[in-house]
Amino acid sequence: MGEVLELDCVVIGGGVVGLAVARELAIAGREVVLLEAEPMTGSVTSSRNSEVIHAGLYYSTGSLKAELCVAGKRKLYDYCRERHIPHKRCGKLVVASSEAEVAYLEKLLKQAEANGVDDCSLIDSVELARLEPQITGFAALVSPSTGIIDSHRLMESYIADIEAHSGAIVLKSPVLGGELLSGAVRLSVGGRDPVEIEAKLVVNAAGLNAWAVSESILGLDRATVPERYYAKGCYFSLAGSAPAGRLIYPVPEPGGLGVHLTLDMAGQARFGPDVEWVETIDYDVDPRRADRFYAAIRRYWPALAEGALQPAYSGMRPKVMGPEAGGGGDFIIQGPDATGHPAYVALYGIESPGLTASMAIAERVRRLI
Numbered sequence: 001m002g003e004v005l006e007l008d009c010v011v012i013g014g015g016v017v018g019l020a021v022a023r024e025l026a027i028a029g030r031e032v033v034l035l036e037a038e039p040m041t042g043s044v045t046s047s048r049n050s051e052v053i054h055a056g057l058y059y060s061t062g063s064l065k066a067e068l069c070v071a072g073k074r075k076l077y078d079y080c081r082e083r084h085i086p087h088k089r090c091g092k093l094v095v096a097s098s099e100a101e102v103a104y105l106e107k108l109l110k111q112a113e114a115n116g117v118d119d120c121s122l123i124d125s126v127e128l129a130r131l132e133p134q135i136t137g138f139a140a141l142v143s144p145s146t147g148i149i150d151s152h153r154l155m156e157s158y159i160a161d162i163e164a165h166s167g168a169i170v171l172k173s174p175v176l177g178g179e180l181l182s183g184a185v186r187l188s189v190g191g192r193d194p195v196e197i198e199a200k201l202v203v204n205a206a207g208l209n210a211w212a213v214s215e216s217i218l219g220l221d222r223a224t225v226p227e228r229y230y231a232k233g234c235y236f237s238l239a240g241s242a243p244a245g246r247l248i249y250p251v252p253e254p255g256g257l258g259v260h261l262t263l264d265m266a267g268q269a270r271f272g273p274d275v276e277w278v279e280t281i282d283y284d285v286d287p288r289r290a291d292r293f294y295a296a297i298r299r300y301w302p303a304l305a306e307g308a309l310q311p312a313y314s315g316m317r318p319k320v321m322g323p324e325a326g327g328g329g330d331f332i333i334q335g336p337d338a339t340g341h342p343a344y345v346a347l348y349g350i351e352s353p354g355l356t357a358s359m360a361i362a363e364r365v366r367r368l369i
Contacts, residue, residue: 004198005196005197006199008030009031009033009199010032010203011025011032011034011035012035013205013206014169015041015042016046017347017355018205018206019155019162021203022158022162024363024365030201033167035174036169037173037209038171042151042152045315047152049151049355050235052092052148052262052352052355052356053076053087054069054356055069055070057112057120060330063330064330064331064333068364069357071357072353072356072358079359083157085157088148088265091145091146091147091246094143094249095251097250097251098138101138105251109122112141119144120141120144121141122139122140123139124138124139132244132245132246134243135248135301136300137300148247175188175206176216180217180220181198183343184198185199185341185343200343202343203347204346205347205350210347211228214346220339225346225348227321227322229277229322230278230279230280231277231278231317232316233256234273234274234312235273235314235315236290236312237271237310238270238271239309240305243301244261244301245263255275255277255317255323256317257352259272259273259297260272261297261301271297274289274293287311319349319351320348331347332347332348345368
């Protein structure tokens, strides 16, 4: 056996959450090395989402998603202001397209308040038409603290913080397997210069790949690894100007928040994601899926012209519950007590609102160790 590289702390996964965790641990004084399998950080799930700063409306009170989204949103807005990261607190409207859906909005308002989101309100169709003349509905819930962010600039800032605190990021370094030792974790790392690593702490923040990483580690109790499901979501971009200045959401569907209108920092509109439960990861966008998009969008924007939608991109949600369970499920953040090993921490099912919650997730990981 060749030489083994001894390290203090290894974070596996260079998406927005892995970067946030590495940043938090580096600032706390740990010697951090982040391993990313891809040639770039943030090139998988973190670059294939709506780039929305979520308020924390929908999640079950007491869940990690609710707690960490609300805490993470506050941290993220503060951080964006401090670091001059492009973002906009544009607000969002959740629109009831039928009278039956108004009851859902009333329930959602109570849910938001229970989660500590105290700035939401209900408006009627007259006020909706005044705020967004092209959007129609029976009523809407207004969420002023929802916003948008340039996620790539955010990740660049996290990287700058890691490097400023002597952390290192190593790209093209897939974890091929490992083994739990008495007080450390041995990792086999591939790439151009394969290496064996022994770390006093390993945080598995590998996103879609988190399950595979855990399953490749000898000595880890397989009962600690939850079920895995993939929910694919496609996005379509809009040719022409956006019909609203706020984000527009319908009443949610199982597995996602419904085909919504979101905006990028340049004000361009895109719609998505839909929900398709899949067995394998692929990012192709079938243009035929647009048929369902037109129908869904016209419920709140009837003037959408035929042919105005173009296939844009797709993303994959790593989920711990499947369609038969309604596609919900919470974040799973396992500290040493939950993984059964003092040097191993694992994160599963970190989907939306993972970007919003990234700094709060990182703080929780630090506390668990």
